[in-house]
Amino acid sequence: MTQLEKKNKVAKAALEYIENNQVVGIGSGSTVNCFINMLDKVKSKIDAVVSSSELTTKLVESKNIRVIELKEAGKIPIYIDGADESNKFKQLIKGGGGALTREKIVAHSSSNFICMIDDSKYVRVLGKFPLPIEVIRMAQSSIAMEMIKLGGRPVLRENFITDNGNIILDVHDLEIDEPIGLESFLNNIPGVVTNGIFAIRGADKLLIANEKNIEVI
Numbered sequence: 001m002t003q004l005e006k007k008n009k010v011a012k013a014a015l016e017y018i019e020n021n022q023v024v025g026i027g028s029g030s031t032v033n034c035f036i037n038m039l040d041k042v043k044s045k046i047d048a049v050v051s052s053s054e055l056t057t058k059l060v061e062s063k064n065i066r067v068i069e070l071k072e073a074g075k076i077p078i079y080i081d082g083a084d085e086s087n088k089f090k091q092l093i094k095g096g097g098g099a100l101t102r103e104k105i106v107a108h109s110s111s112n113f114i115c116m117i118d119d120s121k122y123v124r125v126l127g128k129f130p131l132p133i134e135v136i137r138m139a140q141s142s143i144a145m146e147m148i149k150l151g152g153r154p155v156l157r158e159n160f161i162t163d164n165g166n167i168i169l170d171v172h173d174l175e176i177d178e179p180i181g182l183e184s185f186l187n188n189i190p191g192v193v194t195n196g197i198f199a200i201r202g203a204d205k206l207l208i209a210n211e212k213n214i215e216v217i
């Protein structure tokens with residue numbers, strides 16, 4: 001089974017979590033795109049969507065589903081998104097698609113975060129996937145130095161500007177043994193907009209697609 005087939009399989013499983021008349025928060029990325037492609041099946045249940053990126057907004061609107069602002073929605077009952085890595089505590093690395101800031105905002109405002117991954121992303125220790133950090137451009141070199149002090153290898157994401165107009169540093173070679181501590185530490189560095197560790201607010205439910213079935217933890 002290819003990774004894309006697993007993404008489709010886990011996206012289909014996530015559809016089951018949508019209840020009648022719900023506002024649904026939707027993340028970003030290729031797994032989410034598979035999920036959005038299937039939304040016709042449950043469209044009648046969805047009151048509106050709060051989106052985490054310009055691309056997600058465009059795709060959801062192309063399905064004739066209403067996209068509303070977070071301030072109109074208040075607390076969102078369900079948020080569905082992918083991730084780049086998860087450990088067994090449902091602490092995540094996200095931001096491979098660069099939408100981490102809005103994703104973290106929507107996740108924070110949601111009661112139930114359903115995360116869809118395939119089994120290649122389920123890891124013992126976070127950090128094999130380079131940690132994305134959205135950064136105010138002026139702080140690029142000072143933040144890069146901080147990352148080197150931590151033992152990381154920051155690489156500027158080439159030709160990429162976030163929906164918020166910022167750059168991304170992808171930090172390689174970090175072994176993230178204490179995700180909550182590192183997430184808090186990075187949040188306090190001037191110029192860091194958001195880091196891609198989702199541990200303070202991790203997922204509530206993790207759906208993992210493997211060759212045979214969907215594991216739910």
Ligand code: 5RP
Nearest residue numbers: 029030031082095096097099
């Ligand atoms: C985007 C994200 C994505 O959820 C993450 O990168 C996973 O992407 P994909 O579903 O394409 O593997 O955090 O900012």
